Amino acid sequence: MKIPRIYSQLAHGPRGVGGRWKSAADEAGWYGSCKGPLVLVLTADFPPGPGSPPAPGREYWLARPASAVRELAEVTAVVLGIAFAGWFAPVTYHVFGYVYLFAVIALSLRVGRWPVLFAAVASAVVWNYVFIPPRLSFSVLDFDDSLMLGTYCFAALIGGQLTARIRAQERTERQRERRASALLHLSRALTAARSFDEAAAAALRQADGLFSARTALLLAGETGELAPHPAGSYPLTAADAAAAPRARHAGVAVGRLAHPADLAPALHVPLRRAERALGVFVVALPAAVRSLTLPQRDLIEAFAAQIALLVEREQLRAASERERRLAESERLHRTLLDSVSHELKTPLAVLRSAVERLEAAPGGPTTVLTAEIRTAAARLDDTVANLLHQTRLESGAVRPRLDWCDPRDLITAARRRAGDALANRPVTLEIEPDVPLVRTDAVLTEHALANLLLNAARHTPAGSAVRIAARCDVVNPRLRLEVGDRGPGIPVERRRDLFQKFQRGPRAPAGGLGLGLSIARGFMLAQGGDAVVSDEPGGGACFSLLLPFAEPAEVPDDDR
Amino acid sequence: MTADPTRPDILVVDDEIQIRRLLRLTLEAAGYAVREAPTAQAGQAELVRRGPDAVILDLGLPDESGIELLRRLREWSPVPVVILSVLGQEDRKVAALDAGADDYLTKPFGSAELLARLRALLRRIKPAVAASRFRFGRIEVDLAARRVARDGAPLHLTSMEYALLQLFVAHRDKVLTHRQILRELWGPNAERHTHYLRTYMLRLRRKLEDDADFPRHFLTESGVGYRFVSEPAGT
Numbered sequence A: 001m002k003i004p005r006i007y008s009q010l011a012h013g014p015r016g017v018g019g020r021w022k023s024a025a026d027e028a029g030w031y032g033s034c035k036g037p038l039v040l041v042l043t044a045d046f047p048p049g050p051g052s053p054p055a056p057g058r059e060y061w062l063a064r065p066a067s068a069v070r071e072l073a074e075v076t077a078v079v080l081g082i083a084f085a086g087w088f089a090p091v092t093y094h095v096f097g098y099v100y101l102f103a104v105i106a107l108s109l110r111v112g113r114w115p116v117l118f119a120a121v122a123s124a125v126v127w128n129y130v131f132i133p134p135r136l137s138f139s140v141l142d143f144d145d146s147l148m149l150g151t152y153c154f155a156a157l158i159g160g161q162l163t164a165r166i167r168a169q170e171r172t173e174r175q176r177e178r179r180a181s182a183l184l185h186l187s188r189a190l191t192a193a194r195s196f197d198e199a200a201a202a203a204l205r206q207a208d209g210l211f212s213a214r215t216a217l218l219l220a221g222e223t224g225e226l227a228p229h230p231a232g233s234y235p236l237t238a239a240d241a242a243a244a245p246r247a248r249h250a251g252v253a254v255g256r257l258a259h260p261a262d263l264a265p266a267l268h269v270p271l272r273r274a275e276r277a278l279g280v281f282v283v284a285l286p287a288a289v290r291s292l293t294l295p296q297r298d299l300i301e302a303f304a305a306q307i308a309l310l311v312e313r314e315q316l317r318a319a320s321e322r323e324r325r326l327a328e329s330e331r332l333h334r335t336l337l338d339s340v341s342h343e344l345k346t347p348l349a350v351l352r353s354a355v356e357r358l359e360a361a362p363g364g365p366t367t368v369l370t371a372e373i374r375t376a377a378a379r380l381d382d383t384v385a386n387l388l389h390q391t392r393l394e395s396g397a398v399r400p401r402l403d404w405c406d407p408r409d410l411i412t413a414a415r416r417r418a419g420d421a422l423a424n425r426p427v428t429l430e431i432e433p434d435v436p437l438v439r440t441d442a443v444l445t446e447h448a449l450a451n452l453l454l455n456a457a458r459h460t461p462a463g464s465a466v467r468i469a470a471r472c473d474v475v476n477p478r479l480r481l482e483v484g485d486r487g488p489g490i491p492v493e494r495r496r497d498l499f500q501k502f503q504r505g506p507r508a509p510a511g512g513l514g515l516g517l518s519i520a521r522g523f524m525l526a527q528g529g530d531a532v533v534s535d536e537p538g539g540g541a542c543f544s545l546l547l548p549f550a551e552p553a554e555v556p557d558d559d560r
Numbered sequence B: 001m002t003a004d005p006t007r008p009d010i011l012v013v014d015d016e017i018q019i020r021r022l023l024r025l026t027l028e029a030a031g032y033a034v035r036e037a038p039t040a041q042a043g044q045a046e047l048v049r050r051g052p053d054a055v056i057l058d059l060g061l062p063d064e065s066g067i068e069l070l071r072r073l074r075e076w077s078p079v080p081v082v083i084l085s086v087l088g089q090e091d092r093k094v095a096a097l098d099a100g101a102d103d104y105l106t107k108p109f110g111s112a113e114l115l116a117r118l119r120a121l122l123r124r125i126k127p128a129v130a131a132s133r134f135r136f137g138r139i140e141v142d143l144a145a146r147r148v149a150r151d152g153a154p155l156h157l158t159s160m161e162y163a164l165l166q167l168f169v170a171h172r173d174k175v176l177t178h179r180q181i182l183r184e185l186w187g188p189n190a191e192r193h194t195h196y197l198r199t200y201m202l203r204l205r206r207k208l209e210d211d212a213d214f215p216r217h218f219l220t221e222s223g224v225g226y227r228f229v230s231e232p233a234g235t
Helices: A017-028 A058-062 A068-088 A094-108 A113-133 A143-192 A196-211 A238-250 A292-358 A367-394 A407-422 A443-457 A514-524 B017-029 B039-051 B066-076 B088-096 B111-125 B160-172 B178-186 B194-208
Strands: A005-010 A038-043 A215-219 A226-227 A265-274 A277-282 A403-405 A426-431 A438-440 A467-472 A478-485 A530-535 A541-548 B009-013 B034-036 B054-058 B081-086 B103-107 B134-136 B139-142 B147-150 B153-155 B175-177 B218-221 B225-228
Touching: A068 A094, A068 A113, A068 B039, A094 A113, A094 A143, A113 A143, A143 B153, A196 A292, A196 A367, A196 A467, A196 A514, A215 A238, A226 A238, A238 A265, A238 A277, A238 B218, A265 A292, A277 A367, A292 A367, A292 B017, A292 B081, A292 B103, A292 B111, A367 A514, A403 A407, A403 A443, A403 B194, A407 A426, A407 A467, A407 A478, A407 B218, A438 A443, A438 A541, A443 A467, A443 A478, A443 A514, A443 A541, A514 A530, A514 A541, B009 B017, B009 B039, B017 B034, B017 B111, B034 B039, B039 B054, B039 B153, B054 B066, B054 B111, B066 B081, B066 B088, B081 B111, B088 B103, B088 B175, B088 B178, B103 B111, B160 B178, B160 B194, B160 B225, B175 B178, B178 B194, B178 B225, B194 B218
Parallel strands: A426 A467, B009 B034, B009 B054, B054 B081, B081 B103
Antiparallel strands: A005 A038, A215 A226, A215 A277, A265 A277, A403 A438, A467 A478, A478 A541, A530 A541, B134 B139, B139 B147, B147 B153, B175 B225, B218 B225
C-alpha cells in the first residue's frame, strides 16, 4: 500500500490552523520549516504500526461532508476576528492585506470552494471598510490602494481555489485508501479464519467496530428460508424479519436508511452472487444516524459483497463435501452388494455344477433326486438374482451403460435368456424392417425383456402363442419392444399396481416373489424408458418396454 | 500333478476352493491336467514355474484383480486365458478382454460350456492346416479368392463387410469386443462408434444368416461384443 499522498501542510502560521494538520505532518515524518507560508509534504503511507486502530477505515466511515452553514460561519468568524484584532494592532493598513491573504488560504484548507470565495470577497470588503483610511467607511481608493486591493482579490481567489482543489483531491484519495484498507483488513481476517463460522464471526465483528453498529447475517438454507447466523450481534425485530426476505428477493438494500418510509430499523443488504441472493447482511446503526452518505453506503455494500463471496465459497465447499460423502456411501453399498452377491452365487454355482457332474456320471444316483436338486438350485438362483436386482435398483446402484444396440439383438438375447420357458410355444416375431438402433444398456434391457417373456410363459396357458415385436412409435418417437400373450389379460384396475414389487396375480401359480415386472420397469426407468401394459388385440395382455430414441451419427458407407 | 505331455495343462486361478475342486473334477474327467492357485501371487508363481496350455482366471481375487495378473502375463506369454466373472460385470469383462483375455464365462456356467470354450481355444493354438476355404451353414468362404457363396451361388459383399467376415473367421468361436472390432476395421478413432458396428453387423447377417432376426452364427455377446460360431450347438 505505497500510495503517495499529498498533504497540503501549513507549517508555520500565526493562528487559526487546526492541530489536525500539524499532526498529519508529524506522522508523515517530515516537517516543513521553509520560508514560505505554504509547504507541500509528499509522503508515502504511514507504516502500519503494531498499535494500529482496531477498525481501519473507521475515519472513512465517519467522514461526513461538513455543512455549508458551519463553514460560512467559520469564514465569517475568521474575517471579523482579524478585523477586531487588527483594530488594536499598531501597524499600517497594508499589513492586513497579507494577513487576510494568509487567512483565506488557511481557510481553504478547512472549508469548501464557495466559502473560500466568500472569504476572499468578504475579506476585501472588510479590509476596505475597517482598515483602509478613513476607517469604518468605504474609502474612495487612490490608485495605489486600488491596485493593492485588486491584486489582493486576485491572489486570494486563485490561492484559495487552488488550495481547495488540492484538498478535495487529497480527501478523495484518502477516502479511497481508507476504504481499501478497511476491505483489505476484512479480507485478511476472512482468509485467516479456519472455518466458515469463524470467518463469518470475524466479518461481523469488523463490521461492528467499523460502523459502530450491531450486525447480523441471515443465510438462505436449503429450503430457501433465511436463518440467522449465531455470530450476529443484532437480534432482529419483527419489522427486520419481514424486511430481510424483501431485500433478498428484490436484490437491493431495504430498511429505513435505504427508504425513509421503511419501518425496518436496520439496513438489509442482500448478499448477491451472480443473480442469486445467498442471504442478507443486516446492519443496525445507532438511531441517531438518520441517513447514509454515498461512501458509507458503498462501504456497507462492499462488505456485503465480501461476505457473499465467503458464503458462496462455503456453499461450494459444502456441496463438494456432500458429493464426496454420497460417493463414499454408494461405494460402500456397492461393495456390500457385490460381496453378498458373490457369497450367495458361488455356492449356487457349485451346487449346479456338482449336480450336472452327478447326472453325467455313469451309474450315479437316481436321476429323479438329482433333477430335484437341479430344479431347486435353479429356482434359488433365480430368487437370489431377483432379490439382488431389486436391491440394486432400490439403492440406486444400477448405472446404465448406454450404447447403440440393434433391437434384434435385444430380442434374440432375451429369448436365449428365457431359455426353456418358451420351448413349447409358438413364438412370432414382428420386427419392422427399418427399426432403428437405440441407445440403451443392452444387459438391462435384455433382462427386462426376458422378464416379460418369463412372465408371459408363467401366466398364460401352456402352449399358447407369444408375440414379440419391435416397432417405432411415430407420434411420440420411441421404440416399443412388445410381448403379447394369449392369456386372460390384465383388468384395467390391476394395471397400476402391476409393476409394484411383490405383486402377484390372483391366479398366479405357486412360487415366485412377484419381482419380475417390478425389476423390468426399474431397469427401463433407470435408463429413461418405461414399461407399460395394454390389451393385446384379439385377447390377452401386451407388455411393452419403451425406449427413448436418439438419432445416431452417420455411418460411413462403402458400396464397393 | 505329474506333467503328462499328452494331456493339456490347465491352470485354475480362483480363490474359492469349491469352484477349484469342481473345475478340477470336470477338467480331469475331460482329460486335462489341472493345476490350482488360490491367489494372484500363487498364480503368477505357477505361470512362471511352468507355462500352462491354458489359464482359467477368476477376476475377483483376494490379493489383486485378475486383470492385473492378466496384464502382466500378456507382457510375455500368449497363453489362452478364460476369465470367470459374475453377471452384471460387463465393464470388467470388456476390460479383461481388451487386456488380452481370450474368452469369458459368466458364473454360474455349465461344464459343457466351459469345455467347449476350452476346446476352441486350444484348437486355435494348434491350428490345422490353414484352409483357404471355409464353410459355415450354407455359406462357403474362399479366403484366397476373396469369394463368398451361398449354396454355390456367388454373394456380393462390400469391402467393409468382407473385412468384418474375415476378422470373424480368423477369430472364430472367440469373443471379440466392440472396441477390438472397431479398432481393427475403422481405426483407433472409431472405438466408441458402436453404431457403425451394429449397422454393418445387421447387413452382414442379412446376407449370411438364414434368419437375420435370429442369428445362429454371428452372435451378440450382450454389452461385450460379438462371437462368430461356425458350428452352432444343436446342428
